[in-house]
Amino acid sequence: MHVVYPVIVSALLFSIGVYGVLARRNAILVLMSVELMLNAVNLNLVVFDVWLRDRLHGGQVLTLFVIVIAAAEVGLGLAIVLSVFRNRGTVDVDRLRDLTERGLTAPGLASSGSGSAGGAAGPSTPEAGPAATAGGGSPGGIDRSEAG
């Protein structure tokens, strides 16, 4: 077995996971993409363990450890997502903007209703202005009313 084939599969799987983490809005889909990236790492560990013929089997044991850590991570992540959903009524990561800087709050909140990136789009007021009025003035108020 050439080492190149599994390692290329692992690299492509990691890239797909990177795309999913960056492009998805639902927090559970982001968690799924993180799982894809962890699986890419696992495949790398197994391949190099087999290639190097590790006498201690460090690669495969570490793969088991990564699987356990992934289980713990997805359990805690889902608990956090459920807590966020309970308090906000949404799991949309684009609308959870309470930790933005205060200077970035106004364009970020205005553009979050339209679903644009916000951070990259920044102060593009001609697009963000009508989107804020169409999507409701304050997303925080909408979330509270949905949750209540």
Add this chain to the structure above:
Amino acid sequence: MTSQVPDLWPPSAQEVVFLLLGVVALGSALLVVTTRQLVHAALWLVVCFGALAGGYLVLTAEFVAWVQVLIYVGAIVVLLLFGIMLTRAPIGRSADLDSGNRVAAAAVAAATAAVLVTVVVQGFATAYTPLEAGGGAAATLGASLFRTWVLPFEALSVLLLAALIGAIVLSRTDIGAAARTPDPPGTDPAGTGTALPVSDSGGPDTTLPAPDSPAPDTGTAPDPDGPDGPNNPGVPPGETGSGRVPRDGG
């Protein structure tokens, strides 16, 4: 590792099987991150993890393959499906699953793939190892795990316990409610978090503190709050959360 390395392109039978499984894994992973139905993403994740488990089997890592099937396909995907169910996600097609920065994300992912594949092909083009069965059997791996790696194993069990307790504390609502009821409204950290949208909207200022305290009650009425709803009136408010945990567990 060996003296003579076979050529890269006419792949052997093992490599053909692994490449087919890899294509299945990559295709289903691509569907996970691009599908418009939330439940289908979790189900494609099952296909992806199953194909990866087949790849582990081809690579003679049998025990890792079965652990992958048990933990990932059996536990993590079910947990994700429960998360989808509890957040009341739409079942059918939903148009807002993708963020606005899809193009930037695709560019970053393509750049990552290009860099990684280039480096990996440059570095491991001649790496070759013949596959021998038994390297990843449960006996071998178990002996290594409980002889050499037993200290990280125990530390990991403590970490798993801590994560379990953390998930319980995060998801139970009455533990937080015991600490929340003596507080006057507006002093909890959620009040400072809501100060940011208030500063520019201003309109729903009066409505924000009011749904702040009843929101965890009403929002979780169909959620795990249901079984401990009848427990709340019977418990005096001064009782600590640690005294209440075995009450529900028993």
